[in-house]
Amino acid sequence: GTILLLLFTCISAAESAAQVKMSEKAENSGIRFTTDFESGSLDSVELKKAAMVSSQMQKPEILFEFDIYSRLDPANPADPKLAPSGRWFYFKMERVKDKQITLNFHNTDPKRPYYSYDGENFTRFSPEEAPEYGKITKRFEHDTVYIAYFPPYTVSYLNSRIDQWSRRGCVKVESIGKSEHGRQMPLLTVTEPNPDLPDNKKHVVYIHGRIHTSETPASWHLDKLIDLITGDSGYAEDLRKNIVFYILPFTNPDGVAEGMSRSNGEGINLEVNWANADSVTAQETKNIRAFLESITKKGKGIDIALNMHSQSSDFVTYWIHTAESTSDEYYKNLMLFANLTINGNPHFYKDDLSFSSVAPRYVEGWLWERCNGKALATTFETPYTFYNRNKEGEWVTIENLQQMAENNLYAIGDYLQIKSPERLVTGSPCKKGGFAKARDYGHFYFGKNYLVARKEGAKAVFRIKDLPAGKYGVYSWKVGKNERISGDGENEWQRIDSIVQNRDGAFKYVYHSTSAGEKLDNLLFIKE
Numbered sequence: 245g246t247i248l249l250l251l252f253t254c255i256s257a258a259e260s261a262a263q264v265k266m267s268e269k270a271e272n273s274g275i276r277f278t279t280d281f282e283s284g285s286l287d288s289v290e291l292k293k294a295a296m297v298s299s300q301m302q303k304p305e306i307l308f309e310f311d312i313y314s315r316l317d318p319a320n321p322a323d324p325k326l327a328p329s330g331r332w333f334y335f336k337m338e339r340v341k342d343k344q345i346t347l348n349f350h351n352t353d354p355k356r357p358y359y360s361y362d363g364e365n366f367t368r369f370s371p372e373e374a375p376e377y378g379k380i381t382k383r384f385e386h387d388t389v390y391i392a393y394f395p396p397y398t399v400s401y402l403n404s405r406i407d408q409w410s411r412r413g414c415v416k417v418e419s420i421g422k423s424e425h426g427r428q429m430p431l432l433t434v435t436e437p438n439p440d441l442p443d444n445k446k447h448v449v450y451i452h453g454r455i456h457t458s459e460t461p462a463s464w465h466l467d468k469l470i471d472l473i474t475g476d477s478g479y480a481e482d483l484r485k486n487i488v489f490y491i492l493p494f495t496n497p498d499g500v501a502e503g504m505s506r507s508n509g510e511g512i513n514l515e516v517n518w519a520n521a522d523s524v525t526a527q528e529t530k531n532i533r534a535f536l537e538s539i540t541k542k543g544k545g546i547d548i549a550l551n552m553h554s555q556s557s558d559f560v561t562y563w564i565h566t567a568e569s570t571s572d573e574y575y576k577n578l579m580l581f582a583n584l585t586i587n588g589n590p591h592f593y594k595d596d597l598s599f600s601s602v603a604p605r606y607v608e609g610w611l612w613e614r615c616n617g618k619a620l621a622t623t624f625e626t627p628y629t630f631y632n633r634n635k636e637g638e639w640v641t642i643e644n645l646q647q648m649a650e651n652n653l654y655a656i657g658d659y660l661q662i663k664s665p666e667r668l669v670t671g672s673p674c675k676k677g678g679f680a681k682a683r684d685y686g687h688f689y690f691g692k693n694y695l696v697a698r699k700e701g702a703k704a705v706f707r708i709k710d711l712p713a714g715k716y717g718v719y720s721w722k723v724g725k726n727e728r729i730s731g732d733g734e735n736e737w738q739r740i741d742s743i744v745q746n747r748d749g750a751f752k753y754v755y756h757s758t759s760a761g762e763k764l765d766n767l768l769f770i771k772e
Contacts, residue, residue, distance in 0.1 A: 263279075263280075264277045264278060264279055264286050264287070264288065264289060264335065265287060265288035265289070266288070266289050267288070267289065267290040267291060269290070269291035269294075270289045270290055270291040270310065272291075273291050273294060273308060273310075274339055275308065275310075275337055275338070275339050275340055275343070275345075276337065276338040276339060277289050277335055277336070277337055278335065278336045278338070279334065279335050279336070279503065281336070281363070282396075282398045282399065282400055282501055283334050283396045283398045283399075283457075283500060283501065283502075283503050284334050284335060284336070284503050285314065285315050285332050285333055285334050285335070285502075285503030285504070285505075286312065286313075286314060286315060286333050286334075286335040287313045287314060287315035287316070287330070287351070288313045289310055289311070289312055289313070290310065290311040290313075291308070291309075291310055292309045292310060292311050292348065293307070293308070293309040293346075294306075294307070294308050294309075295307045305344060306342075306343045306344070307343075307344045307346070308343060308344070308345050308346065309345075309346040309347075309348070310345070310346070310347055310348070311348050311350060312333070312347050312348060312349050312350065313330075313350045313351055314330040314331065314332065314333040314349065314350070314351040314352040314505075315330060315332075315333075315351075315503070315505075316328040316329070316330040316351060316505075317329050317330070317504050317505050317506060317507040317511055318507060318509075318510065318511030319511050320507060320511045320512055320513055321510065321511060321512065321524050322512045322513070322516075322517055322520045322524035322525070322526070323513070323516065323520075326513060326516070328505075328506075328507070328511065329456075329458070329505040329506040329507070330351035330352050330505055331352050331353065331393060331458040331505040331506070331556075332352075332393055332457065332458035332503060332504065332505040333349070333352060333354075333357075333391070333392065333393055334390070334391070334392040334393065334396055334503060335390070335391055336363075336388060336389070336390050336391075337384075337388070337389050337390075337391065338387060338388050339387060340384045340386075340387060340388070340389055341384060341385065341386055341387040342383065342384075342385075343383065343384070344381065344382070344383045345381070345382060345383070345384065346379070346380070346381040347379065347380050347381075347391070348378065348379050349378045349379065350378075352378070352393065353377065353378065353556060354374075354377065354378060354380075354393055355374070355377050355628070355629045356368050356369045356370075356371070356373075356374040356380075356629070356639070357369060357374070357380065357391065357392060357393050357394070358391070358392050358393075358394060358395055359382070359384075359389050359390065359391050359392075360389070360390040360392070360395075361384075361385070361386045361388065361389055361390075362390075363390045366390075366392065366395040368639065368641075369382065393458060393460075393628070394458075394460045394461055394554075394628050395460060395464070395642060396460055397454075397460045397463035397464060397467070397500075398500060398501070399427070399494065399497055399500050399501045402430075402463075402493055402494060405467060405470075405493075406430055406432070406493075409432060409470060409471075409474055412474045414434055414435060414436050414474055414484050415432055415433070415434050415474055416432070416433040416434075417430055417431070417432055417433075418430070418431055418433070419431065420492065420531045420532065420534070420535045421527070421530075421531035421534070422527070422531075423496075423497050423498045423508065423509070423527060423528050423531075424498055424508055424509055424510050424512075424526060424527045424528065425498040425502075425509045427497040427498055427501065428497070429492065429494065429495070429497060429528065429531055429532075430492075430493070430494075431490060431491070431492050431535070432470065432474075432489070432490070432491040432492075432493070433488065433489070433490055433491075434470075434473055434474055434484060434488075434489040434491065435484050435485075435487065435488040435489065436481055436484030436485045437485075438485040438486070441485065441486065443488055444542060444544070445544065446486055446487055446488050446544070447486060447487045447488070447544065447547045447548075447660050448487070448488050448490070448539060448544055448545065448546045448547050448548075449487055449488070449489050449490070449546075449547060449548045449549075449550070449656060450489075450490045450491075450492075450536070450539070450546050450548070450549045450550070451466070451469070451489065451490070451491045451492070451549075451550045451552065452491070452492040452493075452495050452532065452550075452551060452552065452607075453466045453492070453493055453494065453495065453552035453553075454466075454493065454494045454495060454496055454499075454500060454552075455495045455496055455514045455515045455551070455553065456496075456499075456505070456506040456513075456515060456553060456554075457496050457499035457500045457503075457504050457505065457506070458504075458505040458506065458554075459553050459554035459555075460554070461554040461626045461627070461628055461640060461645055462552045462553050462554045462625075462626055463493070463494075464642045464645045464646065465552065465626050465645040465646065465648060465649055465652075466491075466493060466552050466649075467493075467646070468645070468646035468647075468649040469649040469652055469653060470491060470493070471646075471649075472649055472650060472653050473489055473491075473653065477666070478664065478665060478666050479657070479664050479666035479667055480653075482662060482663070482664035482665070482666070483653075483656070483657055483662055483664070486660070486662050487656075487660065487662070490535075490539065492532065492535075495514055495528055495532060496508050496514055496528060498510075498528075508526050508528055510526065512524070512526040512529075514526055514528055514529055515606065515607075516605045516606065517529045517605070518533070518604060518605050518606060518607055518609065518610045519603075519604040519605040519609070519610075520605075532607070533610070536610075536611070536614070537614070540614060540615055540619075545615055545618060545619065546611065546615060546618075546619040546621075547619065547620065547660060548581070548619070548620050548621075548656060548659070548660070549607070549608070549611055549619050549620070549621035549622075550621075550622065550623075550624055550652075551606075551607055551608065551621070551622070551623040551624070552623075552624055553623055553624065553625045553626075554625060554626045554627065554628055555625040555626070555627060555628075556627075556628065556629075557625075557627060558627050558629045558630050558631070558632075558633050558634075558635070559592075559593070559596045559627060559631060559632055559633050560589075560591055560592040560596055560624075560625065560626055560627065560631065560648070561596050561597055561598045561624075561625045562578075562581075562582045562585070562597055562598070562622050562623065562624055562625075563598050563599070563600055563608075563622060563623040563625070564578050564579060564582060564597055564598065564599050564600075564622065565578060565599075565600060565601065565602040565608060565612075565622070566599055566600070566601055566602075567685070568601070569600075569601035569602045569603075570602050570612060570617060571617055572685035573617075573685065574612075574617050574620070575685070576685050576687075576688055576689075576726070577620055577659075578620060578622055579597075579688050579726070579735070580659065580688045580689065580690065580735075581620060581622070581655060581659045582597055582622070583688060583730060583735040583736060584654070584655040584658045584659055585624075585651050585652055585654075585655035586651075586736075587651070587654075587655075587736050587737050588651065588654075588737075589648060589651040590631075591631040591632065591638070591644065591648055592631075592648070592651070593632055594729050594730050594735075595729045596632070597728060597729075598625075599728065606623075607621065608621040608622065608623065620659075624652070626640070626645060626648070627640055628640060631644075654667065657669070658768065661690065661766065663708075665711065665712045665771060666770075666771050667768070667769075667770050667771070668708065668711070668768070668769040668770075669690075669766055669767075669768050670706045670708065670753075670766055670767040670768070670769070671690075671691075671766060672691065672693075672695075672766070673695075673704035673705050673706045673755070673764075674705055674706065674707045675703075675704070675705040676695060676702075676703070676704045676705070677702065677703045677704075678697060678698050678699050678701065678702030678703060678757070679695040679696065679697055679698065679702050679703075679704055679757070679764060680695065680696050680698055681693045681694075681695060681696075682694055682695065682696045682763075685726060686725065686726045687723050687724060687725060687726055687763070688723065688724060688726060688730075688735045689721070689723045689763075689765045690721065690765055690766045694723050694763055694764065694765040695763065695764040695765070696761060696762070696763055696764075697757035697759065697760055697761060697762040697763075697764065698760060699757075699760050700757060700758065700759050700760055701756050701757060702756070702757040702760075702762075703754060703755070703756055703757075704754070704755045704757075704764055705752060705753070705754055705755075706752070706753045706754075706755065706767055707750065707751070707752050707753075708750065708751040708752075708753070708769070709750060710748070710749065710750065711745050711748070711749070711750070711751040711769070712745065712748050712771075713745050713746060713747050713748050714744075714745055714771050714772070715742065715743070715744050715745075715771070715772045716742065716743050716744075716745065716769045716770060716771055716772060717739055717741075717742050717769070717770045717772055718739070718740055718741035718742060718743055718753065718767060718768070718769055719737040719738060719739050719740065719767065719768040719769075719770065720737070720738055720740045720755075720764070720765070720766075720767055720768075721736075721737060721765040721766050721767070721768070722734055722735065722736055722737075722738050722763070723735070723763035723764075723765050724736075737768055740755075742772070743769075753767065755767070
C-alpha cells in the first residue's frame, strides 16, 4: 500500500526545542551547546572548570569541565505527585575539536551514553571515557559532536521506515488520530489473505511502543520486529495468514519530537493514564482506547498485546501479572509466553522476569477488564546498558536489540501454535496409549491440559497433515513446575530427535515415554 507522507508530517524541531540555558562562564568558554533539532533536549550548562595544561614535551592542551543538567518533563496534570523525569538528553556541542571535555550529568542516570559526529552514526563512550556513571571525559576529533542518552529514533526516521514498510503488500497504514499537539499517530495493520481463514477469524496481536520517549532501545527493537513480521520469509507469510497484527510504533509522537523523557507534550505520563478522569486523560490515550475498543468489538478480540519499553535495570524482562491479581490460567499463560521468549535467547535469562499486580491505570489493566482476561497483555523491557546484570558482558547495541526481535516473533508464533513448514507447533497428539490427561496450575503448558505417562514406553502419535520434504529438528516442550524461576531443562523446548521427510505430504511421528510420570505436551518441528 501507499501512504500520504503529508499525513505524518510533524511540527519542526526548531519550533518545539527549548533554548539551552548557559551560565556566563559557560557562554565565555567558546563551546556552543544547542538542541534546535528533532528530539533535542537539554536544560542548562554550567562551566565547572577550565584549564590550560602544558609541558615541555607536548603542546598546550585545553581542558574543560561542564555540569550538564537534563531537562525535566512538564509537571503532570493527571498526577501532580508523580515527579517529572529528566532522563533523556540529546544535544550538540560545537568548537570542541582537540579539546578535552568532561561532562558531569545531573537529573539523569547515563551509563556510557553515545556520541556522533554526523548526527546519524552513534558510538557508545568507552569504559575509559566513561569510567563512572553520570560522567564522561573525551578529546573529540571533530569540531561538532552530538551527545545522546541512547541513539535517537525520531519521528522523521519512523516516517521513513513507514514509507518503506507501506510498500510491502501485506501492510496498510492509517492514523488512529492526532496527538495533543496535532501530530498523527500512524498504525500499521499487517496480515496476508488466506482463502481458508477470513481476517475476522484470525488471531489478533496488538503491539505499541514508545510511550516513554527516552526509551529508544525499545524502538530499535520494535523496528526489527516489524521488519521480520512484514518480511519475505515463509514463516512471516504463514504468521500473516493466521494473524492480524496491529502495530502502533509511537504512542507518544509529541514526546519524541519535543525531546521529553517519560511524558507527552503536556506532561502526562501515558503509561499510567488509563484510569484518570476524562479531563486529565491525554488525547493519545483516548485515541488508543478508542482503537482498542473498535477491535475488541469485532472478530476474535485480542489474543496478545505487547507494550514495548526500555528500563534502567540491566536486564531484559517481562512484567508478569500475578495470579492473585488476575487468575491462575492467565498467569500460567503469561509465564508460558515469557518462557517461550526466553528460549534460546542469549540476552534473556529465566531469572530476569519481573512481577506485579495488574492495575487499571495501565493498558494491561484496562485490557484485563475490557477483555475479561482473554487478552494476554504484558510489558516487555529492554535495557539501555548491558544484559544479564553483567557489566563485563555484552552491552546493548542496536544490532543485538534487533537480533532479539527474532525470539519475540517465535514466541508469538509458538504461543498461538501457528503451523508453518519453517517452524511447526503440533498441538496435542491425535492418539495416545498409556498417557493420562492432566490439568492443573502447578505447571506451565500449552492449552487446557498436558499428558502424563502411566508407564515407561507410553505411546503418543502426532500427525501432520502436510509437511514439506526436508530435514527437521524435533523438539518437545518440557512441562515444568509453576515457579517464578524455572529450573534447568524445564519450561523450554528441548531437542529430542531429527527426522527426514522424503517427499511433501502427511507425516506421522510416534513418541515413546522414557519413564512413568514423564510429562508430554506439544512438539515443535524446525526445518534445517
